[in-house]
Amino acid sequence: METRNTILKLRKHLNLSQNEFAEKLSVTRQAVSRWENGETVPNIDTLKLIAETFDVSVDFLLGCAIGQCQSCGMLLVKSGDKGTESDGRKSEEYCVFCYQHGQFTQDISIEELIERNLQDLDSWNQENGLHLTEQEARAELQKFLPTLKRWRTKDGEEEK
Numbered sequence: 001m002e003t004r005n006t007i008l009k010l011r012k013h014l015n016l017s018q019n020e021f022a023e024k025l026s027v028t029r030q031a032v033s034r035w036e037n038g039e040t041v042p043n044i045d046t047l048k049l050i051a052e053t054f055d056v057s058v059d060f061l062l063g064c065a066i067g068q069c070q071s072c073g074m075l076l077v078k079s080g081d082k083g084t085e086s087d088g089r090k091s092e093e094y095c096v097f098c099y100q101h102g103q104f105t106q107d108i109s110i111e112e113l114i115e116r117n118l119q120d121l122d123s124w125n126q127e128n129g130l131h132l133t134e135q136e137a138r139a140e141l142q143k144f145l146p147t148l149k150r151w152r153t154k155d156g157e158e159e160k
Contacts (some may be wrong), residue, residue: 069095070149
């Protein structure tokens with residue numbers, strides 16, 4: 001994803017107008033507009049300020065690949081989203097909710113994870129401007145979650 005798309009997506013995710021986004025960074029609305037239109041790219045100091053202000057990584061702003069939790073599918077945008085390995089390093093594969101100190105935080109089945117995710121369906125629909133029914137969301141989760149590392153099966157058994 002290009003920087004312009006990333007900045008636009010971030011601003012919209014935060015439900016900020018271009019003016020509000022600009023005010024938080026002490027830049028003009030026109031600067032934000034030029035970034036989002038791809039006319040210019042923020043300089044490195046401004047990228048650092050955006051990252052710090054909105055708690056995202058500069059890598060994210062530059063459009064570098066975003067990690068995804070290999071247990072629940074959450075996007076790993078911020079450093080704080082990442083779980084920890086047994087030696088304290090940040091995990092590149094699992095989120096803080098699923099994985100800490102080199103272990104999964106909960107012994108949960110894929111079916112239980114689907115049910116837990118469905119509890120947040122209304123807020124997820126609202127955040128993403130969608131209107132998935134519970135049945136549609138369940139079907140999507142049943143297709144998606146088994147593709148993640150934690151849930152891939154080997155000879156019919158769950159891999160953990």
